[in-house]
Amino acid sequence: MRVAGLVQVPVVIPVLDKTLPTVAACLDATFRTLGGVPTYCLTDNEKTVTVEHVARIAVRNPELVPIARYYGTVVRSCMPADPASKGGTEATVRIAKRDLVPTAVNLRPDYGDFAELGRRENLCVVGPSGTGKSHFCEALGQLAVEAGMTVAWFTIEDLAALIRRHRVDDSVSKAITRITRTDLILVNDIGLLPVSPDAAEGFYRLVDAAYERRSLAVSSNLHPSGFDEIMPKTLATATVDRLLHHAHVVVTQGDSHRLAEATTGRGVVPLG
Template sequence: MSPTDELIPMLKKLRLSGVLQSLQLRTQQAVDDNLSHSEFLFRLLGDEVERRDSKQLSQRVRRASFEHARTLEDFDFHFNASVPKAKVLELGTCAFLERHDNVLIVGPTGVGKSHLAQALGHRACRAGFSALYVGAHELLMQLRAARGEGSYDKRLLRFTSPDLLIIDDLGLRGLTQDEPMDLYEVVRQRYERKSTVITSNRSIEEWPPLFGDPLMASAAMDRLLHHSHVLVIEGDSFRNPPPTRRRKPSAAEAR
């Protein structure tokens, strides 16, 4: 039995079986470069740390349930001059998550609100925070169904526990029945504990009527706007730009 064969059960017991993926390579490197024992161990364990970090990031991204794989790196800041690039990049540092601030992104359809929201979510995952993306209608529909099934508290916890909750397209449709109270409860429980990103086609001034009751609207908006960053985006739609702004095909594409 080789030394490596004897190592396998020990590494598994220590939950370090991933080390085997680079053990042979690092051993050969140690021989070729005449590495010290400590340098060999440092590089071998460094591989394991990178592997685990990568696995954990993949898990956080998967659990976030993003609609699309969006990043700040692939956002076209030149398309709409109203996008505050410096502010967006500052938010991309995820410092707002440490402070439990909110980010409210408003503007017409197609200007990149969902892209920016999910890109901030991806940055949060990369920084080690938990995130969850959900459409406003889906969030409220899940809470309504949970109330009927007697699992409301458990379902509410799904939306109040992530470090970052992204609610997309708030106000696309009016709120009915218990939906205003459900939305308020999400806002209330996350206030100054977790961060929330909300996108909407409606201006901030149009949000209070969504809650129906003026007192509830005041309480919800007071919490949302306190410690918040409001991004107002205007301009053309990325999906349907005017003819003068459409990308011209390359010579190869024109053939």
């Protein structure tokens, strides 16, 4: 990929149909968000894109070909490695939202209109392992998508990989700028391990670029005030200063739901 492939930023656009004009509009919006056009686009076997298969080879919709050519890209169909499990994979976020994070219990009613995103406020979800921090953020991201917003999801090591990849051609700033075009940026699972220098740099750069411009949601085993335990103190101080200035801090408590299931025999299917 020429530009878009350099940064793994998911762009999610909720639509009411999968007609050709809608697909074309989504492609255009995605290219503009990423700031470039990929060499090719992989799609599911939608009828809008693939009209039929001949000897298991996808036949492209002839109306889509000139649209792709206009942008200088090629649209290709991909086949799932395991079609039987495909639906289950796609439903992961929906299941997490519905079953693991009951909205009425864990999400404040204020998040219904996402006013915090409009005010560029941040969210820090802090607590022990297994208390629902990642599921909380995942459900929040899903709700934002359903509200018509764009969401990007990273682990701290994703940011490290981004820094290493773009340091080679001195394009780190451009990569971070592209990420901050999304409405909500989520960084998951900080504090489990010491943060590498590249990860610390990536996290600081992201927080600094998003400060008072975009909303960040962060999940961590450590309260942000303790980030200097896992990353250089100077960098941690500057990062936390920007992160917490306009932030809501949610503290999760209780025993790990994974450990609770394991100790009660609900973590596995009985043999035999």
